[in-house]
Amino acid sequence: MNRKKLYIILVVLMIPISVFIFKDEANSNPIKEAKPGVVAVKGEGLKNNANGFKIIVEEGDVFSVVALKANIDEKSALNLYEKVKPIYDLADLKIGHEFLFNNDENGNLVKIIYNIDDERELIISRENNEDWQSAINTIDYEIMEKVIEGQLNGSLYESALKQGADEKVVIQFAESLEYSIDFANDPREGDKYKFIYEERYRDGKYVMPGRVLAGAYLNGEKLHQSFYYKTSTGGYDYYDENGNAVQKKFLRAPLSFRYISSPFTLGKRYVDKFGLATKHQAVDxxxxxxxxxxxxxxxxxxxxxxxxxxxxxxxxxxxDGVYSTLYAHQSKILVKKGERVSQGQVIGYVGSTGFSTGPHLHLEMSKNGVNINPAKEILPPGKPIDANDRNDFNKTLQIMKDKIKI
Structure with a gap:
C-alpha cells in the first residue's frame, strides 16, 4: 500500500472521531433555558430575582412538578408540602390557577402565594430561613359597582354583552331569576332589564367581575327582581322584594338560554317524519x-x-305526592330507577331518540296525574328571610330597589 492510499484511509477514520469530540464539547456547556410554565415577574430569569416569578398550573401538574419548575429540590418540596398540609393539601391543584414565588433581595425564596379560588389564597412564608408558616386569607379586592341597563334585542345574552357586561355576569343575573323566568321561552323583544354587579380590582388593576348585587327584568308588564343578601349567620342568597328566597320548588326550565320550538298546547301535533299526529301536552x-x-x-x-x-x-x-316530570328523546340517560335526584342535577343529555325530527328535549309536567302547563303553574314562594335579618334586609332592599328601578 503506497503512502497516498494510507493517508486517505487515516483521514476517513479521523472524521467520526472529530465529530464525536466536537459534539461532546458542545454538550458539556449546554445553553440553559427557562423551564416551561415559568414566567418571571419584573425580572429576568429565576435566580437572583428580587421580585420573584409566577407559575401557572398546567394539565398533569402536581406540586412536585411545580416545585421542580421553581428550582426547589425534591427534599425541600416534600418538607414544604408536609408543613402546609394541615392548612391546605397542595395535592389539590386546579389547572389554570397561579403560584407566585417571591424572593428576598438575595434571591432566596421567602414567600409562595397560591390562588385557591376567586375568594381565597394560600400564603406560605418564612423569615430568616426558619420553618415555613402557612395561612388561608380572604382576598381583599377593591370593589366598584357597575350598572348594566338595556332593552331586549335578540337574546338577553346578546343584548347585555352589547351593553358591556361580562359574560359570567349575564349568566349569573339570569340564574338569579331562573325560578321565575324561563329565559328560553318568556323573553320578548322590547323587554327591559337592569342589574348591578361588582367589578373587582387589585392594586388598581381590574381582575374580574364579582357578584350580581341586584337585578330587575320587565317581561311584558310583569316585573321580576332579585337582591343579593348576606345573612347575620354568614350565609347568602338571592331574595325577592318580599324577602323570600328566589329558589322555589321547581326551576322554570330544564335547559338554560335555549329557545322553545313548540309552546304548550292541548291540540294535535303532526310529526311529518313519522306520518302521525300526537297529543302534544308538553314543552319542547x-x-x-x-x-x-x-x-x-x-x-x-x-x-x-x-x-x-x-x-x-x-x-x-x-x-312528591302531587307533581312529576318527564324528560324525553335523550341521547343518554345518567340516572337509574329508584335514584334520588336534586334540583339542578344533570340527569341526561339532549338527543333525538324515538319519534323526533331533530335534537330537542320534550318536557312534561303532571299534577295529580294530569298534564299541566308548567309556565302557568303558580308555586308557593321560597323560604322567607330570617326574622333577625328582616330590618337590615329592608334597608338594603330600599337602596337597591332605587338603583335598579326601570
Whole structure:
C-alpha cells in the first residue's frame, strides 16, 4: 500500500472521531433555558430575582412538578408540602390557577402565594430561613359597582354583552331569576332589564367581575327582581322584594338560554317524519345534541330507559305526592330507577331518540296525574328571610330597589 492510499484511509477514520469530540464539547456547556410554565415577574430569569416569578398550573401538574419548575429540590418540596398540609393539601391543584414565588433581595425564596379560588389564597412564608408558616386569607379586592341597563334585542345574552357586561355576569343575573323566568321561552323583544354587579380590582388593576348585587327584568308588564343578601349567620342568597328566597320548588326550565320550538298546547301535533299526529301536552326545548338536562326539582326517579310509545330514552321523576316530570328523546340517560335526584342535577343529555325530527328535549309536567302547563303553574314562594335579618334586609332592599328601578 503506497503512502497516498494510507493517508486517505487515516483521514476517513479521523472524521467520526472529530465529530464525536466536537459534539461532546458542545454538550458539556449546554445553553440553559427557562423551564416551561415559568414566567418571571419584573425580572429576568429565576435566580437572583428580587421580585420573584409566577407559575401557572398546567394539565398533569402536581406540586412536585411545580416545585421542580421553581428550582426547589425534591427534599425541600416534600418538607414544604408536609408543613402546609394541615392548612391546605397542595395535592389539590386546579389547572389554570397561579403560584407566585417571591424572593428576598438575595434571591432566596421567602414567600409562595397560591390562588385557591376567586375568594381565597394560600400564603406560605418564612423569615430568616426558619420553618415555613402557612395561612388561608380572604382576598381583599377593591370593589366598584357597575350598572348594566338595556332593552331586549335578540337574546338577553346578546343584548347585555352589547351593553358591556361580562359574560359570567349575564349568566349569573339570569340564574338569579331562573325560578321565575324561563329565559328560553318568556323573553320578548322590547323587554327591559337592569342589574348591578361588582367589578373587582387589585392594586388598581381590574381582575374580574364579582357578584350580581341586584337585578330587575320587565317581561311584558310583569316585573321580576332579585337582591343579593348576606345573612347575620354568614350565609347568602338571592331574595325577592318580599324577602323570600328566589329558589322555589321547581326551576322554570330544564335547559338554560335555549329557545322553545313548540309552546304548550292541548291540540294535535303532526310529526311529518313519522306520518302521525300526537297529543302534544308538553314543552319542547330545541338545543344541540349533548346539551345537559337538569332535573327541575328534587325527587325520585320512577322510570329511566327506552320508551315504547315514541319518547326514545326517557326519564320520569316523582317530586312528591302531587307533581312529576318527564324528560324525553335523550341521547343518554345518567340516572337509574329508584335514584334520588336534586334540583339542578344533570340527569341526561339532549338527543333525538324515538319519534323526533331533530335534537330537542320534550318536557312534561303532571299534577295529580294530569298534564299541566308548567309556565302557568303558580308555586308557593321560597323560604322567607330570617326574622333577625328582616330590618337590615329592608334597608338594603330600599337602596337597591332605587338603583335598579326601570
Amino acid at each position: 326545548y330545541v338545543a344541540s345534541a349533548g346539551t345537559p338536562i337538569r332535573a327541575v326539582g328534587d325527587g325520585v326517579v320512577v322510570s329511566a330507559g327506552w320508551s315504547t310509545v315514541g319518547y326514545g330514552n326517557m326519564t320520569k321523576i316523582k317530586h
